[in-house]
Amino acid sequence: MLRTTVVFLMATLIAMFFVAAQTSLSNLWWLSSVDMPITGSIIISMLLRDLIGMSVAGAFPIIAVVVAGLAIAFFVAHILLKIISIERKIIYALAGGAALFAIVVLMPLAFYNLDLIAGARTLLGKGILITGGMIAGYYFGAKSKKVVANEKS
Amino acid sequence: MKSLNLGSFLIGLFLHSTLIFSNEVAYKTEVVVEGLDNPWSIAFVSENQWLVTERSGDLRTVKDGILQSDPVAGVPEVLFAGQGGLSEVLLHPKFSENRLVYLSFSESDSVETKLNRLTVVRGRLEGNSLVDIKTIFGSHPLRKTAAHYGARMKFMADGTLLITSGDGFNYREKAQFLDNHFGKIVRVNDDGSIPADNPFLNTPGALPEIWSYGHRNLQGLVIADDGTVFEHEHGPKGGDELNVVEPGKNYGWPAITYGVDYSGAIISPFTDQPGMEQPIQYWVPSIAPSGMTLYRGDMFPMWKGDLFIAALVPGDVRRIELDGEKTINETIMFNEFGRIRDVASAPDGSLILATDGENGKLIRVSAVK
Secondary structure (H helix, E strand, O other): OHHHHHHHHHHHHHHHHHHHHHHHHHHHHHHHHOOOOOOHHHHHHHHHHHHHHHHHHOOOOHHHHHHHHHHHHHHHHHHHHHHOOOOHHHHHHHHHHHHHHHHHHHHHHHHOOOOOOHHHOOHHHHHHHHHHHHHHHHHHHHHHHHHHHHHHO | OOOOOHHHHHHHHHHHOEEEEOOOOEEEEEEEEEEEOOEEEEEEOOOOEEEEEEOOOOEEEEEOOEEOOOOOEOOOOOOOOOOOOEEEEEEOOOHHHHOEEEEEEEEEOOOOOOOEEEEEEEEEEEOOEEEEEEEEEEOOOOEOOOOOOEEEEEEOOOOOEEEEEOOOOOOHHHHHOOOOOOOEEEEEOOOOOOOOOOOOOOOOOOOOOEEEEOOOEEEEEEEOOOOOEEEEEEOOEOOEEEEEEOOOOEOOOOOOOOOEOOOOOOOOOOOOOOOOOOOOEEEOOOOOEEEEEEOOOOOOHHHOOOEEEEEOOOOEEEEEEEEOOEEEEEEEEOOOOOOEEEEEEOOOOOEEEEEOOOOEEEEEEEEOO
8 A cells, every 4th residue: 555655656756747847848948049048057956846836835735736636647547447348558548638629638628728737738748747647557557566566465 | 696786785785794994094895786797897887877897798787786787799710718708898998979889809710710819809898799890900810729818998088099918828928029919908999990100000010009128918007197107017926027018018927027937937037127117016926916096186185096806816915105106105904805806996086896706796895974
């Protein structure tokens, strides 16, 4: 159980990394395009500050939204695994992608189409974040399998 | 309930009157009207007749302190969603001669109904109806979001009209480009035509209405007697700004800002940049500034020439003392009423506060005699 929790938190961090990095890089890309003086140290500083800021310093806790989204999606995947025959890494990857899809596509529909995650305002940005969710899910599917195997043994 | 009878008005007056004595000035506050649905803006037809917008779409009349039960007829249908709805009501400078009233509001597009825009119309007030309504401004391009409309208006001394147009939340980067109305102040003649001396009239690709750019969600606009234009705008999480606005200038959003995104992300690591203007004051954390008035009345001589800014968070009014175009002192006032949506100077010199929400109130601040 402890390892499952650790693996879940790692999966959350993977998803959060994509959320923060996509937001940082899209902001930096635009700032650079309007000739703002972006340097290497600014890029590194913004990536780190966004990873921390978006986890703990926002007006609403994005990390909590990601945790909730992944937890629900992984739970549904867990149920489905008992019903249908599918490789667990694939179904958890799909679940992770679905969680991020819900966060970046469906959640704004409840808030007057406001994209509260700046990095998700474009189609490309949404795609990157959903891909991040899929990678997080794939990781969880791969690592948690070992946990289950250990539990059975 | 949208109207008050005289009895409940007098009882309310008794219950809600408060006397405040400070070492500077003695004033009393009294609830004049309550039961307004998200009041947003106030215009004074006369000392005894006020017009008040309700964001849900009605233009209401207050006569002799009584909210009239029937809203003004003829107001166009508005998109009441998110931060949108019926916003500013403004009288033409020659209203006594032409009876022209200007309204700003969000509206759905008639073709692409999932998209919307900021619209400004003018109409002639005849009795309790607006007639001869004409659209004088529609923001471009359309937006999918229902937030950050700006929607404040003021007439300049030359009779031209300034309109604030917010960045639409999702479209903040467009505030730096002149081919759209996101994050701009636009200037039009009183009939919507373009003044011949607008700053970007001859700039290729620029919309000719644009007067200044690089703004976020502009919620307060005041023009001083000497022509100085004061504007305030919501920052993101922190970084609300009070600016002195000049034509053709870039106010920086979102390339420079003192705030961070609601998500906690950095919008820009820069707070200043050559070619971009600095605010004369900014607030971190945010106060969520809403309406603003420049006090010119005689009821409170100590306040003459000061700016009063309604603040939604935590809910108060900021009195800003000015020395020319510089702020020299800020005093927090009227923090007992919750979120204040608008503050206006009445013809008799009192201040009128409009509280935010579904049971919005108009509160008069007047001198103790």
